[in-house]
Amino acid sequence: MAATTRMTRQKKVIIDILKNTKSHPTADWIYEQARKIIPDISLGTVYRNLRLLTQMGEILELNYGSSYSRFDGNPLPHYHFVCEKCGRVFDVDLPIFSNLNQEVEAQTGFLVKNHRLEFYGTCLDCRQKS
Amino acid sequence: MAATTRMTRQKKVIIDILKNTKSHPTADWIYEQARKIIPDISLGTVYRNLRLLTQMGEILELNYGSSYSRFDGNPLPHYHFVCEKCGRVFDVDLPIFSNLNQEVEAQTGFLVKNHRLEFYGTCLDCRQKS
């Protein structure tokens, strides 16, 4: 039997935090927020649930440009901007290149499931500070 | 004074390995290759040089989709395909979207220096195995 998914208090809180922030938080930030509601939640549980939710396609793991992952409560395809100064990740409002996967598939013979597009540079806040 | 760059035997070997492989090797793989030429080279030295070369723009660090980085001896802009089964990274022969950075810059007010585009899926070898 496929493993069923239980809706625990911990998972509910983690989903809630993730769906209600526009930032793309780290596991640690989510942990700190979650502790405000469930003081003895453990970091391991946060990681376990983030992995589960990622596998279920409920959230996205953004694991580029840094040594740690960030998570995105919006699983719909969209692109990102990474600030190289402060490390923050922003959504980029650009239409999806929906034919690109097929194009690469035709060219390579590989099975292409999805693609990611990230922009790197300096965000507005950091631009003004320098 | 800006730190000058010394061409050590170690650095030379690492550059040579990286420029002569089409794979996108991990630090550990580079280390193993380098040991065939300099048996007592240390992993720390490999990492130090990889970081240095990345900062100098000589090579690219590919740090997505996995817990460890891969390195690319070709610093010219190009896109990648990541196999989710075997973890290998392939070059994708697609023209660069050269106006995209400006487009995002205009839209966000951020300073956009570059972008990355990666495709995810199953490579030909892994497709045939399943």
Place this chain on the structure above:
DNA sequence: ATAGGTGCAAATGTTTTGCTGTCAA
């Protein structure tokens, strides 16, 4: 009732770093 989830802490795996000695310029 029971299997999937939790908290805790130890383990893991990759990458970085402190120190002392070495070598490229």
Place this chain on the structure above:
DNA sequence: TTGACAGCAAAACATTTGCACCTAT
């Protein structure tokens, strides 16, 4: 000559996991 770089090993860091207990179904 000398300061950037090497080797070595320990530390740092994010993330995963083993275990005994707990709880959603």
